[in-house]
Amino acid sequence: MKRKIEPKSEPVEHSRSILAAFARQREGKICSICKARVSIGQFRVHVDACSVSPDDDECQVTLMITAEEKVEIAKQIVEIYDTSDSELAPTQEIVTQLKDNINVENTEKSCRRRSARLQIQDVLKSNDQKVKETTTLKRRKLSIDAVHCQPSTSKDEAKEENVSKKIVKKEPTQSVPKPQALVKVEAITVEGILGKLKSLLSQIKFSYANQKIEQDADDDEVERENTPYFVKFTLQAIQTVLSLKSDDGKQYDEQFWGDYMIFFHNFLELSCKARQLLMRFFLRKRAWLTTEKLYQRYTEFAGVLPKLFDELTNFGFVECSDNSLDDLELLLKLLPLPKVKQVAKVFKLDATKMKADLSKMLIDFASRQQGLFGLKGTVKKRMIKTIQTELGPCYRISDSISLFLKSIFTLFSPSETNSALAIDQPNLNIEQSMLFTMLQMESGRQSFPAPNPCNNIISIYRNRDDLIQYVQAKNMEVEIMNLIGLGKHGEALEVSLKAKELLCGESFSKLLEESKWIYPALRRFSAPWVLVRCIAHGASLLERQKNFVLAVDLQRFLLKSKAVEGFCMDARGAWWDRLALNLDSHLREKDEALEEIREGLQDMHVKEKDQLLLQDRGKRLIKSFDSILILCEPKVLTIKGNVLNKNIGDTRVNRFIRTQNDLVEECSVEEVVRMHYLENENYTKGVHAEGSIWHTVLGLLFYDIIFDHSIKGMWASKLQDAEIEEQIYLCWVAHNGVVNSEISWELFESPDDCNEFIRCCPREALVNVLQRIIMNYKATRSGFPDLTMWNVETRQVAVVEVKGPGDRLSTKQRLWLHHFQEWGIRADVCHVTAKNHKEIAKK
Numbered sequence: 001m002k003r004k005i006e007p008k009s010e011p012v013e014h015s016r017s018i019l020a021a022f023a024r025q026r027e028g029k030i031c032s033i034c035k036a037r038v039s040i041g042q043f044r045v046h047v048d049a050c051s052v053s054p055d056d057d058e059c060q061v062t063l064m065i066t067a068e069e070k071v072e073i074a075k076q077i078v079e080i081y082d083t084s085d086s087e088l089a090p091t092q093e094i095v096t097q098l099k100d101n102i103n104v105e106n107t108e109k110s111c112r113r114r115s116a117r118l119q120i121q122d123v124l125k126s127n128d129q130k131v132k133e134t135t136t137l138k139r140r141k142l143s144i145d146a147v148h149c150q151p152s153t154s155k156d157e158a159k160e161e162n163v164s165k166k167i168v169k170k171e172p173t174q175s176v177p178k179p180q181a182l183v184k185v186e187a188i189t190v191e192g193i194l195g196k197l198k199s200l201l202s203q204i205k206f207s208y209a210n211q212k213i214e215q216d217a218d219d220d221e222v223e224r225e226n227t228p229y230f231v232k233f234t235l236q237a238i239q240t241v242l243s244l245k246s247d248d249g250k251q252y253d254e255q256f257w258g259d260y261m262i263f264f265h266n267f268l269e270l271s272c273k274a275r276q277l278l279m280r281f282f283l284r285k286r287a288w289l290t291t292e293k294l295y296q297r298y299t300e301f302a303g304v305l306p307k308l309f310d311e312l313t314n315f316g317f318v319e320c321s322d323n324s325l326d327d328l329e330l331l332l333k334l335l336p337l338p339k340v341k342q343v344a345k346v347f348k349l350d351a352t353k354m355k356a357d358l359s360k361m362l363i364d365f366a367s368r369q370q371g372l373f374g375l376k377g378t379v380k381k382r383m384i385k386t387i388q389t390e391l392g393p394c395y396r397i398s399d400s401i402s403l404f405l406k407s408i409f410t411l412f413s414p415s416e417t418n419s420a421l422a423i424d425q426p427n428l429n430i431e432q433s434m435l436f437t438m439l440q441m442e443s444g445r446q447s448f449p450a451p452n453p454c455n456n457i458i459s460i461y462r463n464r465d466d467l468i469q470y471v472q473a474k475n476m477e478v479e480i481m482n483l484i485g486l487g488k489h490g491e492a493l494e495v496s497l498k499a500k501e502l503l504c505g506e507s508f509s510k511l512l513e514e515s516k517w518i519y520p521a522l523r524r525f526s527a528p529w530v531l532v533r534c535i536a537h538g539a540s541l542l543e544r545q546k547n548f549v550l551a552v553d554l555q556r557f558l559l560k561s562k563a564v565e566g567f568c569m570d571a572r573g574a575w576w577d578r579l580a581l582n583l584d585s586h587l588r589e590k591d592e593a594l595e596e597i598r599e600g601l602q603d604m605h606v607k608e609k610d611q612l613l614l615q616d617r618g619k620r621l622i623k624s625f626d627s628i629l630i631l632c633e634p635k636v637l638t639i640k641g642n643v644l645n646k647n648i649g650d651t652r653v654n655r656f657i658r659t660q661n662d663l664v665e666e667c668s669v670e671e672v673v674r675m676h677y678l679e680n681e682n683y684t685k686g687v688h689a690e691g692s693i694w695h696t697v698l699g700l701l702f703y704d705i706i707f708d709h710s711i712k713g714m715w716a717s718k719l720q721d722a723e724i725e726e727q728i729y730l731c732w733v734a735h736n737g738v739v740n741s742e743i744s745w746e747l748f749e750s751p752d753d754c755n756e757f758i759r760c761c762p763r764e765a766l767v768n769v770l771q772r773i774i775m776n777y778k779a780t781r782s783g784f785p786d787l788t789m790w791n792v793e794t795r796q797v798a799v800v801e802v803k804g805p806g807d808r809l810s811t812k813q814r815l816w817l818h819h820f821q822e823w824g825i826r827a828d829v830c831h832v833t834a835k836n837h838k839e840i841a842k843k
Helices: 020-027 040-049 067-080 093-098 126-135 155-170 190-203 220-226 228-245 253-267 274-280 291-297 305-312 326-335 337-346 355-370 377-391 401-411 428-444 464-485 488-505 506-515 527-544 548-560 569-584 591-600 608-621 669-680 692-706 751-760 763-775 811-822 838-840
Strands: 319-322 393-399 635-639 657-659 663-666 687-688 789-793 796-803 827-833
Touching: 020 040, 040 569, 155 827, 228 253, 228 274, 228 401, 253 401, 253 464, 253 692, 274 305, 274 401, 291 305, 305 319, 319 428, 326 355, 326 377, 337 355, 337 377, 355 377, 355 608, 377 811, 393 401, 401 464, 464 488, 464 506, 464 527, 464 663, 488 506, 488 527, 506 527, 527 569, 569 591, 591 608, 608 811, 635 669, 635 789, 657 669, 657 838, 669 687, 669 789, 669 827, 687 751, 692 751, 692 763, 751 789, 751 796, 763 811, 796 811, 811 827
Parallel strands: 635 827, 796 827
Antiparallel strands: 319 393, 657 663, 687 789, 789 796
């Protein structure tokens, strides 16, 4: 049996024992300044905060500098001078001069802090000439020239000033001052900006066929020949915004823009390629991009990319991650997997997991781990620095320049930059779409009914803050729709609730009252209007999350708050209906639902369609509910059509077919009904166009009235596809080939066919149909029956709504069928069923 041999244990010396260590911690150290005994754990903090007594005659402070600041000064000296050359090495006199110029503004104060942050001022100010003669500056040449901002300054003087400023700055990445600091905003005028724009635009040789940038073309003339369309049209938009006056005489001048005038100046001072790169950045989603991705994405700038980013960063148009990116979670998201594993190894963590697990593990480790003296956050700071080193510099467009450019485009074309466009198209890049529309128009591929050039501009903003608030509100709505499109409903709801908090804040109280005096058609271009719409999105999100209590609270806020009563009036009917639905179906509060329905029916902003919705819901609650709308019931027909066998491998229930010219072909269910009316109901012509045929007739009959360019205040942009007038809402031009939203030229083969249809319509009925469209375009532009049939000989017209088995008529469809029948036009509902095999066999 083996016996375990115990090692001999010798006693540990007392000085090396754990007890001695605790004793030393308890005893602490004596501060050399105040002679107080301080624990070792707090000694460093105490020394940094300890100060010399005002009446201390034994100590005279001549220089205060910490170890970190000594390292910073050394780095700056090394960065400026080439130490490999003995002639360029800093002399003792220069170092002494550097120390002598350390900030000692606080020497007369009673307390002098030992390690306070030092401000180095005007280094080498008195010795500039000597430094100039004895040293040669070797540093990377900047892509911009600071002389642009100070024409009277020579190149040598500008270099010396940059050297001085470079030493003053403590952050190496921001060593060169921003040029805007060298320009007084008061010196920048609209006339001067317009002069530069005119000169710049005259030099641009734009080609629609050639939109690529030569990679090795350094000559400005070649660059101007290949100027991308989005750069040219941005310059034109700036020129339009600054030069035009609105119908009320308002102009967006220096007083309106204030210190934003520096953006106009700096944008024009950029080099051609820098301006192109900035616009490319602007037209993409604002996000941090690593250097690797930048080289992959902007290959045309590969040779000069560092130089361009230096230029954009110096102007403040682009942010660098060295100074702005300190979010650990975002840094880990940007870092590729191999480098995330390297970071995990640095902190002794398991690096075999996937990126999501590694990122979560690193974040948890940084939040839990404590520093040497029990201080939290030190490990997180170290991890952030490690990731920044691995990641390298990242860039993104500055939020201020993004707001500035969006403000310009908003004034240039308010309808084309409306954030409501993102509701149906969440992935739409609004500004890029507007610029592409300008390209289509300039190339002759599209045209619009608005006057070109348009000599008016929107003028509802009292000052720049109103405009910026509107742009920020649009950004919030676009963000909400993007998040909804990605399925991130929780994050979208947070943005919506933030919009409500912003709208109810003190900063918006005055704007809410003043915006109510703006004409409703223009009020939709104000910040409160968009924020109200954002809150409505939040109510819909709460319904998706089945949080009906909070959804009802938001809907009641939208409907009953006096502050928001004058915004999004057309949506109030839908809000009343959703409120009643939530109270009735989800919260089982039928009495409250009935009260809300009755109140909604009294709302002057609730239109006919929504009144019918509320009335139907009230009747479902109690049979004795009073009706305010009584509709005629349309004639109902049922016909049968031939279908293919259902076992064809897809999910469509029925595939209708027809025989034409001895050929069997597939057709829509509407085509089956159209052929039935032509063959069996004594009609000679018919189209499946829903409301397009009626809109086309309206456009042809009233074009000269609708698009009268002489009416002031109706046109705010050459890209506008309709007047802003609230009572019209229409958009088209009576010239074939012109893009518009109303006239469908393919419906009629010739003007004679159109005239035949108009002659078939009863005069009173046609007038009433067109009047109903004009008086409430937004609520009545849709819901028309599917088919319009007419007989040229008997002059009879019929409208037919096609429905399959189990389909129900919508509220808008019921109303249109009622009005057509009321005005003497035949209105039918036709149900189509499939023929069975026995019926087909009999034939």
